[in-house]
Amino acid sequence: MKQSFVNCHSPFQVNHLKELIYLAPVVDREKCKGCGTCKKFCPEQSIMMKGDKAYITIDCVQCGQCIPECPEHAIH
Ligand code: SF4
């Protein structure tokens, strides 16, 4: 008999679920001045710069540490 069971811990399923429940903070591109302060405070190195704007990658663990560090209040 062919087994159709799918391991619930497979990397594909974990990543898929992570995308479905992705509640990371977002950067307001209008307010961001590209100072890079948030990037320095992220313990997961999940903040990247694109041009003169910050953006948060899918590696974010939603700890929230970057939010109060932005001098422009651009992360929420
Ligand atoms: S700290 Fe704020 S203004 Fe500075 S790069 Fe990050 S989001 Fe932009």
Ligand code: SF4
């Ligand atoms: S919420 Fe935490 S892990 Fe996510 S980008 Fe901000 S500091 Fe990094």
